[in-house]
Amino acid sequence: GDSVTQMEGPVTLSEEAFLTINCTYTATGYPSLFWYVQYPGEGLQLLLKATKADDKGSNKGFEATYRKETTSFHLEKGSVQVSDSAVYFCALSVSSGTYKYIFGTGTRLKVLA
Amino acid sequence: ETGVTQTPRHLVMGMTNKKSLKCEQHLGHNAMYWYKQSAKKPLELMFVYSLEERVENNSVPSRFSPECPNSSHLFLHLHTLQPEDSALYLCASSQGTGVYYTEAFFGQGTRLTVV
Numbered sequence: 001g002d003s004v005t006q007m008e009g010p011v012t013l014s015e016e017a018f019l020t021i022n023c024t025y026t027a028t029g030y031p032s033l034f035w036y037v038q039y040p041g042e043g044l045q046l047l048l049k050a051t052k053a054d055d056k057g058s059n060k061g062f063e064a065t066y067r068k069e070t071t072s073f074h075l076e077k078g079s080v081q082v083s084d085s086a087v088y089f090c091a092l093s094v095s096s097g098t099y100k101y102i103f104g105t106g107t108r109l110k111v112l113a
Numbered sequence: 114e115t116g117v118t119q120t121p122r123h124l125v126m127g128m129t130n131k132k133s134l135k136c137e138q139h140l141g142h143n144a145m146y147w148y149k150q151s152a153k154k155p156l157e158l159m160f161v162y163s164l165e166e167r168v169e170n171n172s173v174p175s176r177f178s179p180e181c182p183n184s185s186h187l188f189l190h191l192h193t194l195q196p197e198d199s200a201l202y203l204c205a206s207s208q209g210t211g212v213y214y215t216e217a218f219f220g221q222g223t224r225l226t227v228v
Contacts, residue, residue: 041221042221042222044205044217044219046216093217095213095214102155106155
C-alpha cells in the first residue's frame with residue numbers, strides 16, 4: 001500500500017548548520033508530496049509542497065524536490081536557526097476512491113545556539 | 114479566526130464518560146478528516162468526510178463515533194474509552210474534486226487523556 005518512510009530522529013544540529021531530513025515514499029499513481037512542521041503543543045502546519053515530478057517546493061529557506069526516479073522528497077535547509085526546532089512530517093496524498101493524506105512518523109529537530 | 118478550530122484543547126475523561134470533540138473549519142472546504150497522533154507512531158487516519166458523507170472509516174473501534182452535520186463542522190463522539198486512546202486528536206480539512214485536492218489544513222488538536 002501507500003506509505004511514507006522518513007529518517008528516525010532526533011536530529012541535533014548547531015545553529016547555522018546544514019539540514020537534511022530524508023523522506024522516501026511508496027505510492028500508486030502520481031501523488032502530491034508535502035512537508036509539514038509541528039511546534040510543541042500545536043497542530044501541523046504546511047511547510048512546502050510539490051505536485052509533480054521535478055517540482056521544487058520551498059518556503060522559509062526550506063526546500064525539497066520531488067524525485068520520481070528515486071521516490072524521494074528530502075527536506076533541506078542551508079542554515080538552521082534555533083526557531084526551526086520542531087517535528088517535521090513528510091506526507092503524500094492519494095486518491096483511490098477517497099482522497100487522503102498519509103504521513104511518516106515525523107523527525108524531531110533540535111537546533112542548539 | 115484560524116482556518117481550522119478545535120475544541121476543547123485539552124480533555125481528561127474517565128473510561129465511563131461520554132464526551133465530544135468539535136472541529137470547525139472557516140475555509141470553505143468540502144472534505145474533513147480526523148487523525149489520531151500517538152507518541153512514536155505515524156499519524157493514523159480515522160475518518161474522512163467528503164461533502165458531509167463519510168467515505169472512509171479505517172477500522173476504528175465503535176467507541177469513536179464521528180458526525181458531520183454540515184461541511185463546516187465535524188464532531189468525534191467518545192464513549193467508554195480505554196487508556197490507550199489517550200492521544201492528540203487532529204482535525205483537518207481540504208478542498209477539491211475528483212483526483213485533485215489542496216493540501217490538508219490542520220487544527221491545533223485536542224489532547225485527550227483517558228483515566
